[in-house]
Amino acid sequence: MISQEFLQSIAASRGIRPAELEVLSLSLSGISTTEIASQLDISEDLVRKRLSRIYIKFEIEGRGPVKFAKLQQLLHNLYQTHLASEREPKIGVIETGLTDNNSDLQITTHPLNPLHNPLPTSSTTHNSQILNRIDWSEVIDVSIFYGRAEELAQLEQWIVRDSSRLIAVVGLGGIGKTALLTKLTQQIQSYFDCVIGRSLHNAPPLESILADLLKSLSHPHEPELSEKVDERIVQLISYLRDRRCLLVLDDVQALLRSNDVYGRYLQGYEGYGALFRRIAEEQHQSCLVLISQEKLREISLLENPSRSIHSLKLEGLKPEDAQQILLGKNLTGKQSWQELIQHYRGNPLHLNLIAATIENIFNRDVGEFVKLKTTVSNTGILDEPFQRLSALEKQVMQWLAKEDKALSFQQLRAKIEEIATSDLIEVLDSLGGRYLIEKVKSKDTNEFLFTLQPVIKKYVTKYHFSSAPKL
Ligand SMILES: Nc1ncnc2c1ncn2[C@@H]1O[C@H](COP(=O)(O)OP(=O)(O)OP(=O)(O)O)[C@@H](O)[C@H]1O
Ligand SMILES: [Mg+2]
Incomplete structure (x- = not known):
């Protein structure tokens, strides 16, 4: 039994x-x-x-x-x-990381590994003390987690079965990137000798994140840290070669510049790009996962299924999964749920926030809110990505926010005369790299049309029209 x-x-x-x-x-x-x-x-x-x-x-x-x-x-x-x-006497040391509240991570020891025998496991022969060490600095609660079966399967395929070396998970704020990786890590941690997760939200300089990773990897010993960043990278890659590690770096967008096109590193942070490239290109048995609100240029340049480098752009939850959020909040007015979910593009954070508003103001009735045909946009979420936009990007966003319909490139070109054609192309490309504009295909002409999703449109209208009164 x-x-x-x-x-x-x-x-x-x-x-x-x-x-x-x-x-x-x-x-x-x-x-x-x-x-x-x-x-x-x-x-x-x-x-x-x-x-x-x-x-x-x-x-x-x-x-x-x-x-x-x-x-x-x-x-x-x-x-x-x-x-x-x-x-049998236990040989593995299990570490639970820097915080006390990471009980969400299921910590398993290698004796359970026969479960995964058909899959590649670590070829580690080193000191058993590092087996299954989990060191995750900020664990979020994923006890409520809906859907994402396909994304989880895809990531597991790349990371565990294909032994990919570099993966990016990208998408708009609140879309569920951190939650997805937390869930995934719970599922696949037993394939790895060590799992390390860090948020780069405070933009740590490269040498200090390297020191932190080396410290975790050499635990319980103190690492011999070289003064030179390049040598620390060599040291890190040697650990990644020796054992099978899963490294997850979250909030990578914090390393990127404001007031410039997407994906360019802050001054002094360019070394991160070199680190990511080396992890992508050198031989080792580990995987680095980067989570970012912005597309990462290294990944776009290196991405190639045969080179074990992939990226996953996260979209909103499927309607049937997003419904679970509304169900969990005991909302009523089911006939309007689809409209609400589509309006917020299945973004779980936005749906959680609007569900709370509907509970507070409309006595849980989604229909009462939807019939007002309005959008409530929580400004805090979009402040950070907007601060990173260049002046030209802000200008184009303002134009798009004014429009009821999606516009083709030619229509935008005709409207925004003050921007050179080449700049407009660059700006649209850059806004796409930040996932802030939507691109739809025209049914009539087959060309791409550009628009903003309602929450973003509302945010731009409310806070970024310099001449417009605040609504
Ligand atoms: N699959 C899901 N089911 C239910 N809730 C979810 C799901 N994914 C995310 N959430 C919830 O949505 C909120 C936002 O998720 P998360 O923090 O993972 O987004 P994110 O993409 O990492 O955002 P950011 O870029 O701002 O860090 C969280 O409260 C999370 O619990
Ligand atoms: Mg996150």
Whole structure:
């Protein structure tokens, strides 16, 4: 009999949701689909759906009853390995990082690794003390996390199976980049000797982040830090070669300049670009994930599936997943939910904020808010990306904010006479690299049309029209 505790930990490492775990536990206790459905008060179809998701997450292939037998066998084997490892003296040291509140990260030791045997694991032969060391400076709570199955699968494919060396996860603020990586790390951490996460929000100089990473990697020993940045990079890459590490650097946009086109480093921070390029190009067994609100030029230049460098642009949640946010807030007026979700482009942060407003002002009724045909834009979220815009970019954003309809390049060209054609091309390209404009294809002419999503339009109108009164 597999213990519930073990089942929960295996389920967490495979991204199995609580509702799926319920079905799994009941199935393992030997009761039929019909009985499970009646116990949980759900349809049999839903029970089968949950089981099929469980099979996918355990990578079980085959047909109906065979699949369940395979799953039972796999869990049984894993449990036996786990029990055997419990009887052996532990060799791994588990570290939980710099903060006290990172209990969200499921910390697993290598004895669980038979689960992942078909996949590449570390070729480490070094001191066992660094096994499964997790050092994550700011862990966010992802106990409420909806959808993203495709993104999680894609990232797991690149990072774990393809052993990619450099991945960028990019997209607008609040779209869910940090949450996605936190969730992913919970699922894949057992493939790595060490997992390190850092936010670059305060723009640390390169030498200090290198010192920090080297310190974490050499734990529990003090690293011998060279004075020269280049030598620290060599040292870092040598660690990445020796062991399989997952490094996640969040908020990379903080290293980028204001008042310039997208993706250019602050003065004195260009070394980061060189570091990212070396990690992308040199041979090692680790992976660096960069999270950014802006497109990163290195990645665009180096991106190439055969070179193990990829980027994932994160879009809003799918409507069915975004609905879960509204459901979780007990909102009513379901007939208007789709409109609200589309209006906020499935951005989970914006949806959470507007859900709170609807709760406070409209007694939870989405319909009452939607019928006002207005947009509420939380300024704080957009302040930072707007501060980084160049004067020309701000100007083009203002033009786009005035328009009800999306405009083609030629239409924009005709409207904004004061900007040279080459500058306008550069500005549109740059705004695209910051994910601040939307590009849609015209049904009539097949050309691209440019526009702003409602929240951004509202923000620009309200705060960035120099002559316009504040609304
Ligand atoms: N899949 C999801 N399901 C439910 N809530 C989510 C999901 N993804 C993100 N959220 C919530 O949305 C908010 C924003 O997410 P997150 O902080 O990950 O965004 P971000 O893209 O990292 O933003 P920023 O660029 O500002 O750092 C958080 O409160 C988070 O909990
Ligand atoms: Mg973030």
